[in-house]
Amino acid sequence: MLAAMSFRLGQMVLVMFGISVVAFLIFFATPGADPSARIAGRNASQETLVQVRHDFGLDRPLPVQYGLMMNRLFVSRDLTSFVNRGQRVIPAVTGAIPVTLSLVGGAAVLWVLGGLIVGVIAGATRGTFIDRALMILSLIGVSVPVFWLGEVANLLTQSRWHDTWLFSWVPPLGYIPLTQDPWGWFKALVIPWFTLATLYVGLYGRVLRASLIEMMQEDFIRTARAKGIGERRVLLHHGLRTSLVAFVTMFGLDFGALVGGGALLTEVVFGLQGVGKLTYEALQTLDLPMILATVIYASFFVVMANFVVDVVFVFIDPRARDVR
Amino acid sequence: MSVNAPLLVVEGLTVSFRSDAGLVRAVAGVSFAVEQREIVGVVGESGSGKSQTLLAIMGLIDSPNAVVSGSIRFMGQELVGLNRRALDAIRGRQIAMIFQDPMSALTPVHTIGNQIGEQVRAHEKVSARAARARAVQLLDAVGIANPDRVVDGYPHQLSGGMRQRAVIAMALSCNPALLVADEPTTALDVTVQAQILELIGRLRDQFGSAVILVTHDLGVVAQVTDRVMVMYGGRFVEEGRKGSVFRTPLHPYTWGLFGSIPPMDGERPARLAAIPGAPPSLSNLPKGCAFGPRCAFRHDACIVQPPLVGGNGHRAACALPETSRKFHIREVASIETPV
Amino acid sequence: MSGVLRERPLLRTSDLSKHYHVGRSILPAQRRTVQAVDTVSLDIWPGETLGIVGESGCGKSTLGRCLVRLTDITSGSLEFEGRDITDASQRQLRPLRRQMQMVFQDPSASLNPRRRVGDLLADPFRIHERLSASEMTDRVAELLRRVELSPEHASRYPHEFSGGQRQRIGIARALALRPRLIVADEPVSALDVSIQAQIVNLLADLREEFNLTYVFIAHDLSVVRQISTRVAVMYLGSVVESGPTDLVFAAPRHHYTAALRSAVPIPSIDRARRERLVLKGDLPSPMNPPSGCRFHTRCPAATSTCRNERPLLQSTGDGRLVACHHPGGG
Numbered sequence A: 001m002l003a004a005m006s007f008r009l010g011q012m013v014l015v016m017f018g019i020s021v022v023a024f025l026i027f028f029a030t031p032g033a034d035p036s037a038r039i040a041g042r043n044a045s046q047e048t049l050v051q052v053r054h055d056f057g058l059d060r061p062l063p064v065q066y067g068l069m070m071n072r073l074f075v076s077r078d079l080t081s082f083v084n085r086g087q088r089v090i091p092a093v094t095g096a097i098p099v100t101l102s103l104v105g106g107a108a109v110l111w112v113l114g115g116l117i118v119g120v121i122a123g124a125t126r127g128t129f130i131d132r133a134l135m136i137l138s139l140i141g142v143s144v145p146v147f148w149l150g151e152v153a154n155l156l157t158q159s160r161w162h163d164t165w166l167f168s169w170v171p172p173l174g175y176i177p178l179t180q181d182p183w184g185w186f187k188a189l190v191i192p193w194f195t196l197a198t199l200y201v202g203l204y205g206r207v208l209r210a211s212l213i214e215m216m217q218e219d220f221i222r223t224a225r226a227k228g229i230g231e232r233r234v235l236l237h238h239g240l241r242t243s244l245v246a247f248v249t250m251f252g253l254d255f256g257a258l259v260g261g262g263a264l265l266t267e268v269v270f271g272l273q274g275v276g277k278l279t280y281e282a283l284q285t286l287d288l289p290m291i292l293a294t295v296i297y298a299s300f301f302v303v304m305a306n307f308v309v310d311v312v313f314v315f316i317d318p319r320a321r322d323v324r
Numbered sequence B: 001m002s003v004n005a006p007l008l009v010v011e012g013l014t015v016s017f018r019s020d021a022g023l024v025r026a027v028a029g030v031s032f033a034v035e036q037r038e039i040v041g042v043v044g045e046s047g048s049g050k051s052q053t054l055l056a057i058m059g060l061i062d063s064p065n066a067v068v069s070g071s072i073r074f075m076g077q078e079l080v081g082l083n084r085r086a087l088d089a090i091r092g093r094q095i096a097m098i099f100q101d102p103m104s105a106l107t108p109v110h111t112i113g114n115q116i117g118e119q120v121r122a123h124e125k126v127s128a129r130a131a132r133a134r135a136v137q138l139l140d141a142v143g144i145a146n147p148d149r150v151v152d153g154y155p156h157q158l159s160g161g162m163r164q165r166a167v168i169a170m171a172l173s174c175n176p177a178l179l180v181a182d183e184p185t186t187a188l189d190v191t192v193q194a195q196i197l198e199l200i201g202r203l204r205d206q207f208g209s210a211v212i213l214v215t216h217d218l219g220v221v222a223q224v225t226d227r228v229m230v231m232y233g234g235r236f237v238e239e240g241r242k243g244s245v246f247r248t249p250l251h252p253y254t255w256g257l258f259g260s261i262p263p264m265d266g267e268r269p270a271r272l273a274a275i276p277g278a279p280p281s282l283s284n285l286p287k288g289c290a291f292g293p294r295c296a297f298r299h300d301a302c303i304v305q306p307p308l309v310g311g312n313g314h315r316a317a318c319a320l321p322e323t324s325r326k327f328h329i330r331e332v333a334s335i336e337t338p339v
Numbered sequence C: 001m002s003g004v005l006r007e008r009p010l011l012r013t014s015d016l017s018k019h020y021h022v023g024r025s026i027l028p029a030q031r032r033t034v035q036a037v038d039t040v041s042l043d044i045w046p047g048e049t050l051g052i053v054g055e056s057g058c059g060k061s062t063l064g065r066c067l068v069r070l071t072d073i074t075s076g077s078l079e080f081e082g083r084d085i086t087d088a089s090q091r092q093l094r095p096l097r098r099q100m101q102m103v104f105q106d107p108s109a110s111l112n113p114r115r116r117v118g119d120l121l122a123d124p125f126r127i128h129e130r131l132s133a134s135e136m137t138d139r140v141a142e143l144l145r146r147v148e149l150s151p152e153h154a155s156r157y158p159h160e161f162s163g164g165q166r167q168r169i170g171i172a173r174a175l176a177l178r179p180r181l182i183v184a185d186e187p188v189s190a191l192d193v194s195i196q197a198q199i200v201n202l203l204a205d206l207r208e209e210f211n212l213t214y215v216f217i218a219h220d221l222s223v224v225r226q227i228s229t230r231v232a233v234m235y236l237g238s239v240v241e242s243g244p245t246d247l248v249f250a251a252p253r254h255h256y257t258a259a260l261r262s263a264v265p266i267p268s269i270d271r272a273r274r275e276r277l278v279l280k281g282d283l284p285s286p287m288n289p290p291s292g293c294r295f296h297t298r299c300p301a302a303t304s305t306c307r308n309e310r311p312l313l314q315s316t317g318d319g320r321l322v323a324c325h326h327p328g329g330g
């Protein structure tokens, strides 16, 4: 067990190394383009170019360039953005992490609860009116674009009905740190949470319903019923419990991707300075150091999420324990 | 209820399924009774309705297309149409079931001990600890070597034979009056099958349970049962005490069944007395006797479904006159059953 | 060579082994080996039917696939009519494929559901013989009649047949090129007893008619006894006893054969009460087989010799071979 885990950890490090190399090569060693020009940004002066070339060791062999870059990213942490002169890349990313984590974490709680409720109720009432109504609602949830939903929410809560008793509590767009004002943090994030969670509640509800219905056809469900335990226990203790395997896998991957920057639309709409928004802006201005940092950061979360899923998997599915 | 009343009385039980091909009558009005402490074997062709009969007794037919009618009285209580709560008080407690495939019969994510304990606690007010202790005891009783370890194991960590024993331990956990077993050894190897059959044979002595054992292996029936019921096309075509059915089988299908099994001792026949043709399609049963199209003795009287009749508790549903049947029995017996 | 030539086996294996590596680890130390077939030596003589019995996972199917070279052989050798085909390439094997055919347990899995039975049966002719369309139809009709189906069945799809009929089609396909050897892997195990008897009879008839040699793999002892002239009993990858069918079943000498034999429930009330030899425990894992005699963990006659020394297959003088330090009765 411990051996398997350290093996997985080693694998993780290897994967992240691979991703950093690939990202580095794409941005800094694409043939035909002078990376220094791209790092320095458009309309940079000749001196800046020379300076950049020297700073990044771009006149030295590729492995050395890679080493220097990683050194500046992780050890000296003084890699600076060339678009927004003087802005250090690493503090920008670390500053954005709490915002993204708050947003995604809160939304995750909502969508897991929502997904469980929708999936279990629909699965248990399969074929009835309730099931059909829930499925239509979740289909709508899945198909509404987040951007549009966010804009509508903003329109209603920030302007249209902002002065009514209903939404007067909603603070202006932006993030309020948890440590500074927990209640304000909560109020600022409630609307974004619901917005982001909508899609996932629909998605998870549908997936859970499907896997629950499949599980309820299994032989062991018949055994459980034959024991004379109530249907609710059969459904939750046997059906749901075995369906969770698919649910958890999906959750880990989605959570990782969102924390890694995938919540960018929600962040942009609600003016939250998270990792997604950072990446989005860096892409628009072709800010290579920033892009490199966010890509590596994102890969870290995706790989991390995979790892956590594997570990959780071992807890919820005993069959995964003795693979070796 | 008097002491000698039958434990289970089934009358006119019909299980049908609505399907594209019309109404499929998987079980077509069967009636039988099971005495206390009796082991009854049910044999028959694949698809003849053996499993559906057992599932109906357990109230486990839950397909929305299924229609169950007739009467199943267990210790005087009617089970057909019983509500879920009352049913749950009986199944697992008074009637328990063992399924064919031990590999898929246990929930993969819970330990063996939990699954046995769950059944105990569903019917008795005991602590989790007591339920676990009971599970260990039961696993020991069904011949699992180190029950302390196995009780905390998960199904995938056990071999097929051990899983089936665990399922049996679970079925026995509340000392049921009736145990229904659907081909409990079909998925197992012969040497493990022998262990399980021995165990089932011991059950009556230790726990006083009656058993309905479904199989299509006449050898299994010969080994453990008291009485045999032969099923074909959704009906019982022959029923009687084991000795009587094995010595003087009355129905041509039973003859064919005996003839189809290669003998393990004595002379090997050049050819087996196989039954020609294929089993009938339930959605399109032949008129009259369902075995007609495969029967070498079919005659005019077979156009109407023959009733299950006979004396001395040995009954058969065949239109052949008694006298000519006696003649054929001798003929069949001389080839098949080494005397 | 001398006059012995006529008397040579159709198929001969010497110390044939097949190992599988399991586990997905990239670290070789964590890989495990399953000795699915372990040093099996067998001669299969023309015209005989060799039954192979044993419990699930003992390597019957793997041995069957090795015999017709559907899988690579790890070590040992395989000869067909004196020709070494242990390492023959698929191309070298091609002319031999006509002579060795295989029939599988689940007929539906080996029949393409989207093709008509007539086309399925015509495939071997297309690959190996040049025939006109009408000759082909005739041959297919002939084949169908041979397995007691009717020529009209050629235009149907596999799913329109019952299990027993599908197995007939599988047999017809194996027969198409007039093979000399048919390896049948559990051909009747998926069928109901009454249909099983039909197929066993059919196989026996075809054997007479075409002078076939069979290797008949099954876990049902009574079926193997019915059709085989000789049997080999396998336990955890090795043959533990082999010899003439009646001898082995009537008076087994290896303790595993005896236990297997006694575990078969007999459909007769007069014999049901006989003394039974019920084995303890389950089959050990083939990944980690016991030392010495692999049966010693369950054997009622095991001694310390059995735990340490692996018994070799030895002739007992009555035409059979037994691998046991302390063979029983006989």
Ligand SMILES: Nc1ncnc2c1ncn2[C@@H]1O[C@H](COP(=O)(O)OP(=O)(O)OP(=O)(O)O)[C@@H](O)[C@H]1O
Pocket (backbone or CB within 6 Å): B017, B019, B024, B025, B026, B044, B045, B046, B047, B048, B049, B050, B051, B052, B053, B063, B065, B216, B282
């Ligand atoms: N949900 C269903 N819908 C339609 N037909 C069904 C359904 N379930 C079972 N049947 C039919 O009912 C018949 C009886 O099935 P059953 O499982 O009782 O047979 P069996 O005697 O147990 O056979 P086996 O020996 O193969 O287990 C079969 O022909 C089957 O096709």
Ligand SMILES: Nc1ncnc2c1ncn2[C@@H]1O[C@H](COP(=O)(O)OP(=O)(O)OP(=O)(O)O)[C@@H](O)[C@H]1O
Pocket (backbone or CB within 6 Å): C020, C021, C022, C034, C035, C036, C054, C055, C056, C057, C058, C059, C060, C061, C062, C063, C219, C286
């Ligand atoms: N492709 C494979 N990879 C790894 N292991 C295999 C493979 N095929 C078979 N085995 C293993 O080899 C052993 C022998 O398998 P085989 O299928 O030959 O047994 P068998 O006697 O035919 O069993 P059964 O009666 O269940 O068909 C088993 O332990 C099996 O798990």
Ligand code: SF4
Pocket (backbone or CB within 6 Å): B251, B252, B253, B289, B290, B291, B292, B293, B295, B296, B297, B298, B299, B301, B302, B306, B317, B318, B319, B320
């Ligand atoms: S009733 Fe007629 S067809 Fe049916 S088994 Fe008897 S003789 Fe045969």
Ligand code: SF4
Pocket (backbone or CB within 6 Å): C254, C255, C256, C293, C294, C295, C296, C297, C299, C300, C301, C302, C303, C306, C311, C323, C324, C325, C326, C327
């Ligand atoms: S060698 Fe020993 S353990 Fe093996 S079968 Fe013979 S007596 Fe039993």
Ligand SMILES: [Mg+2]
Pocket (backbone or CB within 6 Å): B050, B051, B052, B182
């Ligand atoms: Mg069944």
Ligand SMILES: [Mg+2]
Pocket (backbone or CB within 6 Å): C060, C061, C062, C185, C186
């Ligand atoms: Mg096999």
